[in-house]
Amino acid sequence: xxxxxxxNAQPYWQQYxxxxxxxxxxxxxxxxxxxRHYLKQDYLYLFHYSRAFALAIFKAKNFSQMxxxxxxxxxxxxxxxxxxxYCRQWGISEAEIFATQESAACVAYTxxxxxxxxxxxxxEIYAAITPCAVGYAQIARxxxxxxxxxxxNPYQTWIDTYASEAFQQEAExxxxxxxxxxxxxxxxxxxxxxxxxxxxxxxxxxxxxxxxDLA
Numbered sequence: 001x002x003x004x005x006x007x008n009a010q011p012y013w014q015q016y017x018x019x020x021x022x023x024x025x026x027x028x029x030x031x032x033x034x035x036r037h038y039l040k041q042d043y044l045y046l047f048h049y050s051r052a053f054a055l056a057i058f059k060a061k062n063f064s065q066m067x068x069x070x071x072x073x074x075x076x077x078x079x080x081x082x083x084x085x086y087c088r089q090w091g092i093s094e095a096e097i098f099a100t101q102e103s104a105a106c107v108a109y110t111x112x113x114x115x116x117x118x119x120x121x122x123x124e125i126y127a128a129i130t131p132c133a134v135g136y137a138q139i140a141r142x143x144x145x146x147x148x149x150x151x152x153n154p155y156q157t158w159i160d161t162y163a164s165e166a167f168q169q170e171a172e173x174x175x176x177x178x179x180x181x182x183x184x185x186x187x188x189x190x191x192x193x194x195x196x197x198x199x200x201x202x203x204x205x206x207x208x209x210x211x212x213d214l215a
Contacts, residue, residue, distance in 0.1 A: 001179040002134065009131075009198040016131070016201050017139050021208035026143040028153035032090070035155065038211035039087050040100045045207070046083065048110030049132065050076045055117040056125045065122060068177045072133075075170070086157070105210035109203035116196055123181040123189075127196035130178050131204055136162045137171035 006013045021038075024030035053076065056069035084094055102110075116128040140162035150156065161167065182193055209215075 001182060002130070002175045005127075005130075005194060005197045008194050009201045012198060012201045012205060013135075016135055016204045016208070017142050019205060019208040021211050022139055022143065024212075025155045025158065026147040026153075028150055028155060030155065032154070034211050034214060036090050036092055037214050039083075039090060039092060040097055041103050041106045041207070041210065043080075043083055043087065043097050044100065044102050044106050045110055046076060046080060048114060049129070050080075052110075052113045052117055052125055052129055055114065056122055056129075059117065059122050059125065061122075068173065069122075069125075072170070072174070103210050103215055105203070105206045105215065109200075109207055112199065112203060120196075123178070123185070123193060124196055126174070126178040126181060127193045128200045130174055131197060131200040133174040134171045135201070135204055137168050140167070 021030065021034070025035075050073055053069045053073040057066050057073065060066040060069070084097070087094075087097060113125075113128045117125040140159055143159050144163050153159075182190065185193065
């Protein structure tokens, strides 16, 4: 199902995966100020992203359906501390992060995620979540397959995180879960899921652009 969702989300998916922000990460030319801005906004994004998984647990119809979002939420909550530590490496204190105002792009994207969950079910939540979960895995593969590994790239740790086997596996699990949720959907329901997936992909593009524009 994922391949069809990506195909129908073009040209936005390619614009997301091959965004200038991504290309500059890959070759190490991204201005540090842009990356710091992105890191702070990504922390705020992850807070609401976590809420979306919590909402998915609430929307689950049985314990089996709870398991996938529960594992994801647990993983994110553990990784938040790693994110804060990474921010400190870039000279961003917790106080600065907590005082950061959400960008318009972050507000639009995260509230869209939560709106999909509030008004829909598990399939709608995961259609909105998947472009992030799967997209970052694909972006890491795009970078590793198309750019040489630079020993002096300040963003190599970021690239390695999303290229890791663990993250790639989590992305596959997210994709498989969405596919299972939509297995019996009618064409009308599938179109609805496609619309959510494509919209979230467009939101990802705007999030990258926010980083470049310092908006």
